[in-house]
Amino acid sequence: AQSVTQLGSHVSVSEGALVLLRCNYSSSVPPYLFWYVQYPNQGLQLLLKYTSAATLVKGINGFEAEFKKSETSFHLTKPSAHMRDAAEYFCAVPLSGGSYIPTFGRGTSLIVHP
């Protein structure tokens, strides 16, 4: 079964700085990869998803992620952080193959300082 690892339970950046949140998947190339965002006291919402159509995926709110097979990674980036980006971010991958059941990373809390 697939798994994902998110390095760093907390990432702290200054407003305007680059945001980099790391995600690595465990084994064979998954058909899909997801990033979800959870704002305080809310459920998760989809930020972006990789579907093998393109390795660089653009999402909402200026975020993007690049799929790198050689590094088994799908890191999330944003050039310039805003205060409103403070949230919990989760990477997810299908449990196996094209399964509709995802497995989630443990999450990374993004803290943005003024």
Add this chain to the structure above:
Amino acid sequence: DVKVTQSSRYLVKRTGEKVFLECVQDMDHENMFWYRQDPGLGLRLIYFSYDVKMKEKGDIPEGYSVSREKKERFSLILESASTNQTSMYLCASSPSRGGVGYEQFFGPGTRLTVL
């Protein structure tokens, strides 16, 4: 606007009580899920359902049961609540076909406290 709704945002119950958490989706999705979310542990799957009256255990089903009598509604039941079930509970749904990548749609969550 597509929606997944959960019956309560906050709930306080006593140890031993029977607790019902309800989830309704209006997207005609086949798949529905219940997760619990705890700090540092991410999302853990309790149960899921791929069709009416069908259910499958997830990673942590002990102490929980579910019911899906209608396609749009998926209920999580704590038969006898315990303090270690204090958590945030998230419901999600996804299409089984045609939804590329099976994106999940989440409800706002229910924060359950068991005293």
